[in-house]
Structures are given as C-alpha cells and as structure tokens.
Amino acid sequence: MDFRKTSYNRGIRNNNPGNIIYTKEAWQGKVPYEQNTDKNKHFEQFISVEYGLRALMKTAISYVQRHKRDTLNKFFASWAPPHENPTHKYVAAVSQQLSLAPDAPFPALTKDFLIKLAKAIAKQENAPDDSVIPESCYHTAYQMIGTFPYETEKKRK
Incomplete structure (x- = not known):
C-alpha cells in the first residue's frame, strides 16, 4: 500500500509508521533522498508501508541485540x-x-512480540491513522526481515 498522496499524518504518508529519522542507512525500499518528499526530509520515506514496518522491526531488533535496550524504559529513552x-x-x-x-x-523477539511492538509504536506515532495499516502488512514486514540470532542466543543461556 502507498499512502504518500493522502491526507494522513506524516508517518503514514511516508510509509514510515515508526517515524524513523532520516539517516544514510541503505534500507531496503528506501526512497532516495533526492526523491524524498517529506517536509525538510527529516524522516525516512519508504516505497511501501511494509518496508517502513520492516525498518521499524529491524531497528527494534538492533536496539535490543546490539544496544541492550531490553526494557520499555531503556528502549523508548532512545526511540522517543x-x-x-x-x-x-x-x-x-x-x-x-x-x-x-x-x-x-x-x-x-518472536514474531508475535515484534508485531505487537510495531503496532504499539505505529499507534503512538500515528493515531488515529495507524488503523489504516492492514494486519497483513505487519506479517509481510516480519517475513521480509529474514533470520536473526536473538531467539537462538537467548535459548542457549
């Protein structure tokens, strides 16, 4: 789905429900800087909401795995x-x-937990417009992530 040409709020228009700030990160599905239509180009923009949700979930995984932001307080001290x-x-x-x-x-960081976290972030960042994101987009975004080691490492301990 592409919400860029709608009257929805910025996170939905940018297909970036996590309102991830623009960086030089080479996200899959990222709109190139020159084509980014976000006012002031402050936030990432994606070609579809699935890519934006994928970036949200991958960022969440990185916060937990690499930066040990493994509680809501630690996580959102950086996210928000x-x-x-x-x-x-x-x-x-x-x-x-x-x-x-x-x-x-x-x-x-199971599929269920990451999808619930992504939905909660999308709601906080975009309410009431978060409701336009179909459930299937969260599942597709999760599938687009591929494998990651957090669950396996946690089981070994």
Whole structure:
C-alpha cells in the first residue's frame, strides 16, 4: 500500500509508521533522498508501508541485540527521547498495550512480540491513522526481515 498522496499524518504518508529519522542507512525500499518528499526530509520515506514496518522491526531488533535496550524504559529513552516526546507517556501507553511493565526485560523477539511492538509504536506515532495499516502488512514486514540470532542466543543461556 502507498499512502504518500493522502491526507494522513506524516508517518503514514511516508510509509514510515515508526517515524524513523532520516539517516544514510541503505534500507531496503528506501526512497532516495533526492526523491524524498517529506517536509525538510527529516524522516525516512519508504516505497511501501511494509518496508517502513520492516525498518521499524529491524531497528527494534538492533536496539535490543546490539544496544541492550531490553526494557520499555531503556528502549523508548532512545526511540522517543524526552527532548522530542513525552517519553513517560509513550512508555505507559506501550506498556499497557503489551501488558509488559516498563522495567521488565523484553521476552524473546518472536514474531508475535515484534508485531505487537510495531503496532504499539505505529499507534503512538500515528493515531488515529495507524488503523489504516492492514494486519497483513505487519506479517509481510516480519517475513521480509529474514533470520536473526536473538531467539537462538537467548535459548542457549
């Protein structure tokens, strides 16, 4: 789906439901900088919402695996830092949606958990427009990730 030519909010228009800030990261499905129509080109833009959700999930995996941001408080201190967002409200809302205490360690990064986390982030970043993202887009985005080692490492410990 492509929402770029709609009246939806920025994250939906950019096919970037996580509102990932523009970087030089060579994301799959990334709209080239020269073609990015985001005002001030501050946020990444993707060719479809599935690619934006894929980037959201891959970023979440990186936050947990590489940066040890494995609780909601640690995770959102970086994802939605206090200088940009009311982080404590963001954490409280996601905590309720995931039924996970703000300082509780994340469970294994399973398909179900990553999709729930992506939905919670999309809701916080884009409500009420997050409801236009079909469930199938989350599943497709997860499939596009490929394999990653977090679950296997966690089982070994």
